[in-house]
Amino acid sequence: MKAENNSQQTEFSRRKFLGGAAATAAATTLLPGCKFVAGSGSNTIPEPPEFPEGVELYQQTFINWARETKISGVWFCSPRDGEEVLAVANWAKDHGYRLRPMGSAHGFAPTLIPRGHSGENVVIVNTHDYMTDIVVNADDEVKSASCGAGAYIEDICAELEKFDLGLYHTTAPGGVSIAGVLAMNAHGAAIPKIGETLQPGHSWGTLSNLVLEITAVAWNEQAGEYQLKTYQRTDPEIGPLLTSLARAFITHVKIQVGPNLKIRLQSRVDLTAAEVLAMPENETANSFSNLSDQYGTVDIIYYPFNPDNLVWLKTWTVTPEKPDHAREVFEPYQLSEGVSMPAWQADMLGSTLRTFPRIVPQFNKTSVDSLVDMMSNEDPESLINDLWGSAYTNTLYVQPMTPRLTVAAWGVVVARENLQRALAEWYVFFTELLADYQSRHEYPYVGPVEIRAQGLEYTDEVLIPGAIEPTLSGARPHPDHPEKNIIIWFAINNNPDQPLAAEFNTRLEQWFYSNYAGYGLVRPEWTKSYAYTADGQFGGAWTNDEILTEVYPSTWTDGYPEDNNWHTAVAQFNAMDPHGVFSNSHLDKLFPSDS
Structure with missing residues (x-):
């Protein structure tokens, strides 16, 4: 039996964290969401010439998820199928344009379109309008x-x-x-x-x-x-x-x-970061690794500078039968209740934190107090600290009205027996790093940190014999280190353009590479921010040429098969697209055509 669905995404009504009216935009830019259809005469940059007939073409402002990349007046198109994509691709090759595929633009890295781009000689190809079967x-x-x-x-x-x-x-x-x-x-x-x-x-x-x-x-x-x-x-x-x-x-x-597995999602806000991330010799039943052994998947959200040092700890456990205390849920985004914020309010809050960084500790305390209050609700009709339902309803919890942050993120591949050690060492350094800045009344980091662990890309989990490993996956196993069987994801969420954040993230990234060299493998989380320099443009991310052009190629080449590594991936990308139609300046640096 087969079923087809072309429906648009469902919208869910959510309580708002703050209330207010919309902000105005500068008159010289296209308002977000406004479209200028090709041929209307309202375009702000030249219309792509001789564009394929029948393919929707329009001009619109591009804004990424974190709202830190904003380009007014980029040309978009919305093909209905693969054949229309081909028509646009062959047109782009003949006319010197580049194409960037876009589903929702929910990303931070400049793989779609780099920050500061003029918007010229590029067309963003929106696949979500029609290619949704x-x-x-x-x-x-x-x-x-x-x-x-x-x-x-x-x-x-x-x-x-x-x-x-x-x-x-x-x-x-x-x-x-x-x-x-x-x-x-x-x-x-x-x-x-x-x-x-x-x-x-x-x-x-x-x-x-x-x-x-x-x-x-x-x-x-x-x-x-x-x-x-x-x-x-x-x-x-x-x-x-x-x-x-x-x-x-x-x-x-x-x-x-x-x-369709039934999952129990439990939340706690009564544990401290010091206990959950304790050194192995100081472990308790509430240490991350022990909780993982007991429950399975564990996730912590940690706001630094909160006086009680509390974390929001979540566990997801396969649970076939509904526990008595849990509330059964039938739609996703249950944890989004009470933590939603319109984009203009997020922009205003971000500006305030950049202008008055000394309020960061109080802001984080307020955030944690709000979480504690939310999780204390024991009304069986509305509690969110103990939920039971399908993976669909319990693993989706970030929706469009969630406050927009920028994220520096890395993964560390380790043996599961070293999980607690890796977390504890990070916590000690991170605490010292924050204290160093705080001693000078500087707050380059707002938060929160999110930490999760998961398994690797083992091909025996694919139900087809002879499956190929994902070449450039951050969670790819290393043939020389079979004992390293999990990856820890460290997501360092922050306020966009927070003062001194580039320096902060540069020091943190350098520590990752030096500290875990003996027993871990450091990988970037591709969709987020990495390869920092302290004085780099636009917050310092993706500006460290040594990491981008030397460290990463070595990471996915050394010890890997000659027919499935970084260099073979670059060669294939260039063979599939020798004209560079599906590239941009960031990808040109990562995957040069002459390599």
């Missing part, structure tokens, strides 16, 4: 979902539920496209509790490890044009496409799925 293959031996590039994760999960299928874990935001998720190696978090067995169709790794098939745009030298090509998970060429950083244009994806 979802077909559930529920009767196949390997259960799967075939999805258009622009289909949102929340819609895929909702459709799977109709067949009692689902994803064990997924991205926290549901309004992200499947192609974007795979391009950026997006992930949720899942790690087994002691004795837990993985159900067929699921994976402990990222969503990249679920892929069975990808259709992408590839140059055909003999035909002299871009064409669509489908890659199976057993094809060596699929490896780079499983985490492509949007250097390739994906039009269609097929992912394996598993049974």
